[in-house]
Amino acid sequence: MQKLIEAWSGEAVVARYDRAAQAWMFIAIHDTTLGAAMGGCRMKVYGSPEDALRDAMRLAEGMTCKWATVGFDLGGGKSVLAVPRRLEGAEREGLLRRFGRLIDSLRGAYACGPDLGTTPEDMAVIAQETAHVHGGTRQGETADPGPYTALGVWAGIRAAVRHTFGSNELTGRSVLIEGVGDVGRPLARLLHDSGARILVSDIEAERAGAMASEVGGEVVAAQDVYNTPCDVYAPCAVGATLNAETIPALRCRIVAGSANNQLSRPEDAEQLYARGILYAPDYVINAGGATALPLLGRGEQTEAQIRDRIAGFERALEEIFSEAAAGNESPLHAAARRVERVLEARRRERWPER
Numbered sequence: 470m471q472k473l474i475e476a477w478s479g480e481a482v483v484a485r486y487d488r489a490a491q492a493w494m495f496i497a498i499h500d501t502t503l504g505a506a507m508g509g510c511r512m513k514v515y516g517s518p519e520d521a522l523r524d525a526m527r528l529a530e531g532m533t534c535k536w537a538t539v540g541f542d543l544g545g546g547k548s549v550l551a552v553p554r555r556l557e558g559a560e561r562e563g564l565l566r567r568f569g570r571l572i573d574s575l576r577g578a579y580a581c582g583p584d585l586g587t588t589p590e591d592m593a594v595i596a597q598e599t600a601h602v603h604g605g606t607r608q609g610e611t612a613d614p615g616p617y618t619a620l621g622v623w624a625g626i627r628a629a630v631r632h633t634f635g636s637n638e639l640t641g642r643s644v645l646i647e648g649v650g651d652v653g654r655p656l657a658r659l660l661h662d663s664g665a666r667i668l669v670s671d672i673e674a675e676r677a678g679a680m681a682s683e684v685g686g687e688v689v690a691a692q693d694v695y696n697t698p699c700d701v702y703a704p705c706a707v708g709a710t711l712n713a714e715t716i717p718a719l720r721c722r723i724v725a726g727s728a729n730n731q732l733s734r735p736e737d738a739e740q741l742y743a744r745g746i747l748y749a750p751d752y753v754i755n756a757g758g759a760t761a762l763p764l765l766g767r768g769e770q771t772e773a774q775i776r777d778r779i780a781g782f783e784r785a786l787e788e789i790f791s792e793a794a795a796g797n798e799s800p801l802h803a804a805a806r807r808v809e810r811v812l813e814a815r816r817r818e819r820w821p822e823r
């Protein structure tokens with residue numbers, strides 16, 4: 470853990486061991502140039518507390534990029550609850566409430582929301598202990614970021630398809646969705662409604678089967694995800710599925726999905742570029758939930774306005790793809806430059822003497 474923290478580019482880490490649930494709580498605060506840290510809370514079984522902390526750190530960094538990209542005055546942060554096994558009922562509620570108290574003790578330095586392994590219902594439990602939580606309830610209803618994230622990914626896929634095939638028409642395009650959870654499911658429906666041919670894969674075979682029959686798609690076995698021919702591969706589950714082993718096997722033209730940290734290392738973007746596969750930078754295409762949550766919380770915009778803003782990711786990604794093509798580089802570079810411009814402008818405003 471010492472090495473991890475020493476090597477990290479972020480600002481701070483909060484760590485607590487929760488004896489009652491035998492769980493580790495980590496809150497990683499990456500960059501607060503734009504504002505207080507906000508980001509989802511992931512609950513998962515990890516191989517070690519170090520793995521959990523590493524995940525929190527990488528995810529927090531992704532949030533810094535995400536907020537800068539969508540233009541919100543928020544900083545990059547993320548939390549991880551590393552549980553010994555899947556927790557349910559009173560045990561789960563207890564852990565979430567104690568986590569809520571930890572968040573509250575930070576007095577707004579970090580605000581949370583749902584992420585992989587947590588739900589809007591979990592956020593409602595956390596909300597009993599702190600106000601610094603999003604996506605719990607909206608006038609008594611739960612505000613689920615999943616469908617908003619899916620909308621952004623759908624818009625991003627259209628941009629990628631246009632850049633690659635000359636038109637954003639999705640009819641007949643094949644999209645392989647890896648992970649039909651909170652984002653993958655609404656994404657499959659949107660794509661199906663646009664005429665795309667859907668291939669589905671999920672670690673839970675039953676879930677994959679149910680989704681495939683709903684949209685008239687096909688199930689792809691987990692071990693075949695990376696070598697199945699398709700137009701678009703949409704990673705919508707865990708991160709790092711793009712790595713030195715999978716990239717050479719890919720038989721898609723486009724990678725565009727909702728997972729955070731899709732690349733195992735930033736250099737993987739170069740590998741994709743060398744293979745002629747268009748990569749939609751994860752923190753740009755998956756920012757729909759992050760766009761919706763703060764706006765829903767403020768309650769100033771209508772549902773239609775929020776959806777319009779997210780549909781605008783199509784334009785943003787088209788620009789990123791064109792800029793990258795003009796510079797003969799991966800879209801990740803174009804996206805990263807945008808992030809750096811936003812952060813640098815704010816640094817100059819806030820600390821002009823530096």
Ligand code: PHE
Nearest residue numbers: 508509582583584614758759
């Ligand atoms: N966890 C999701 C994401 O990474 C949604 C979310 C965004 C949750 C922002 C909290 C804050 O985009």
